[in-house]
Amino acid sequence: MITEENKQGLFFMHSGDASQPYRYTVGTWGSKFLTELRDHKQFYGIRCPKCKKVYVPVRQVCGPCFTEMTELVPVSAEGKIVSYTILRFQFLDPETGERKPIPYGYGIFRLDGADTNFQHFIAVPEDESRLFIGARVRAVFREERRGSLRDILHFELVAD
Amino acid sequence: MSAAIVGVAYNRQERRNIRQNIAEMVYEVTTQALADAGLEIRDIDNVVTVSNDFWDGRTISSMAVQDACGSYEKNISTVEGDGTFGAFYGLSRILSGEYQTTLVVAHSKGSESDMSLVTNGMFDQFYVRPLGVDNLISAALQARIYMDTFGVSEEDLALVSVKNHGNALKNPKAQIAKSITVKDVMASRKLADPLKLYDVSPISDGAAAIILASEDFMRRNPQKFRPVFIRGAAFCADAYDLGLRDLARAPALKKAAERAFQMANIRSVEEIDLAELYDAFTYMELMWYEGLGFCPEGKGAEFLKSGATQIDGKLPVNASGGVLSAHTVVAAGLIRIIEACLQIRGEAGEHQVKKEVRNAIAHGINGPCGQSHCVFVLSKEA
Numbered sequence: 001m002i003t004e005e006n007k008q009g010l011f012f013m014h015s016g017d018a019s020q021p022y023r024y025t026v027g028t029w030g031s032k033f034l035t036e037l038r039d040h041k042q043f044y045g046i047r048c049p050k051c052k053k054v055y056v057p058v059r060q061v062c063g064p065c066f067t068e069m070t071e072l073v074p075v076s077a078e079g080k081i082v083s084y085t086i087l088r089f090q091f092l093d094p095e096t097g098e099r100k101p102i103p104y105g106y107g108i109f110r111l112d113g114a115d116t117n118f119q120h121f122i123a124v125p126e127d128e129s130r131l132f133i134g135a136r137v138r139a140v141f142r143e144e145r146r147g148s149l150r151d152i153l154h155f156e157l158v159a160d
Numbered sequence: 161m162s163a164a165i166v167g168v169a170y171n172r173q174e175r176r177n178i179r180q181n182i183a184e185m186v187y188e189v190t191t192q193a194l195a196d197a198g199l200e201i202r203d204i205d206n207v208v209t210v211s212n213d214f215w216d217g218r219t220i221s222s223m224a225v226q227d228a229c230g231s232y233e234k235n236i237s238t239v240e241g242d243g244t245f246g247a248f249y250g251l252s253r254i255l256s257g258e259y260q261t262t263l264v265v266a267h268s269k270g271s272e273s274d275m276s277l278v279t280n281g282m283f284d285q286f287y288v289r290p291l292g293v294d295n296l297i298s299a300a301l302q303a304r305i306y307m308d309t310f311g312v313s314e315e316d317l318a319l320v321s322v323k324n325h326g327n328a329l330k331n332p333k334a335q336i337a338k339s340i341t342v343k344d345v346m347a348s349r350k351l352a353d354p355l356k357l358y359d360v361s362p363i364s365d366g367a368a369a370i371i372l373a374s375e376d377f378m379r380r381n382p383q384k385f386r387p388v389f390i391r392g393a394a395f396c397a398d399a400y401d402l403g404l405r406d407l408a409r410a411p412a413l414k415k416a417a418e419r420a421f422q423m424a425n426i427r428s429v430e431e432i433d434l435a436e437l438y439d440a441f442t443y444m445e446l447m448w449y450e451g452l453g454f455c456p457e458g459k460g461a462e463f464l465k466s467g468a469t470q471i472d473g474k475l476p477v478n479a480s481g482g483v484l485s486a487h488t489v490v491a492a493g494l495i496r497i498i499e500a501c502l503q504i505r506g507e508a509g510e511h512q513v514k515k516e517v518r519n520a521i522a523h524g525i526n527g528p529c530g531q532s533h534c535v536f537v538l539s540k541e542a
Contacts, residue, residue, distance in 0.1 A: 057287045085300035088350040091276040117403035149290045
């Protein structure tokens, strides 16, 4: 195919179809976090021994205290919306390479028992005005879970 | 401080530069910055390049421009972040006393890849990246928190778009310049609520370069320099994870600004004549006013409505059209420095502000939702 650029005597090279896959090590605490999600649909946080802050998702070090954390604490699969957006344009899902159907929601949530915020999809209700900062939500899990963040299908509004 | 910016150049920012590859863009701005300084490449004793491997689609991306930036057989290293951070590194080298002249050059070609996938790559690969979150989605989340916290409306954000796209009409290097109204912004295509097309900076191609020189070098060389002095420079990083941050505020900017102002002996905002800020999204400009202390927290929209930041106001912000009018990622902050320099030199062209610019602020960000901030105080006098 001759493109407009070719006609001008200018060329492009495509990087090709080969992908560059990685195998990321999730680590000690992250692996526990994902195991609990997969096997028990249970969220866990990790508590800083110094400032007592509970981090969800888990991590090894409390940044502000520069202190190692080792105490896992269960937190709720329910919480409230801290912020959200509704996507009106399609883009590539990095997991599948497919275009995401629109509209769909993306949110930041504060799970009950956590001191940090957790990000995931939010199901967009027919009446979009039902989404607001502070609204109660809960995680909806997939039937088949494989130890990944996508074991959570999305969050949804808790019917009041 | 004893360092000055003696040469600047950036090329026209455009959606898709099909004439030049990255090295050709870099060569253009390097030679122009040298000419602007009245120097030759042999006068440059070290080089800092600014690029991002994801955007460039290759590793060691500085080597793609090795010849183009004249770094052959010189000390060259790369900053992977915004151009202001590259300038900070270049400045540190001069201040070490070991270097006399640093070329800082940044390039970015947003047109060659998928913005969403590239910016998705900046997030944590376990808990965030699998969700597909990108620059736009994270910004939309921040915009909503900011608006909800301080009672800011979508119309308020639109005013930033109107101002900056209007200013861009007088800047031939801007990519998106237009005379629009709040109504036009409100009617523009919805992307990710509350952000619409005109709230969002475009995808751009471009490069930028500056030359830093020590005072000693300027004394020893007979050229007629038009130096812009760096009186203060600081940067500060907030938490990387969005879940750990107060997204309605910019504490890292506050810290960076306080430190930079202290270095520059700036005691009041009244002493600042102009600012070029990294407005990747409309709401950001309002947040950055607040972080820089131009107005109290939550009052960014009121400050804008007062007219203060208009091109003829008491503190013009983004007279160039800002990042909203052209967003060459990683070069964009360096362009803010360049625009501030040109305004101080009185050489900004059609968008030169009428009043004298003695002190100007240039600001850059790096990371999602303005995670890290770099603030430069640039001045006519040393």
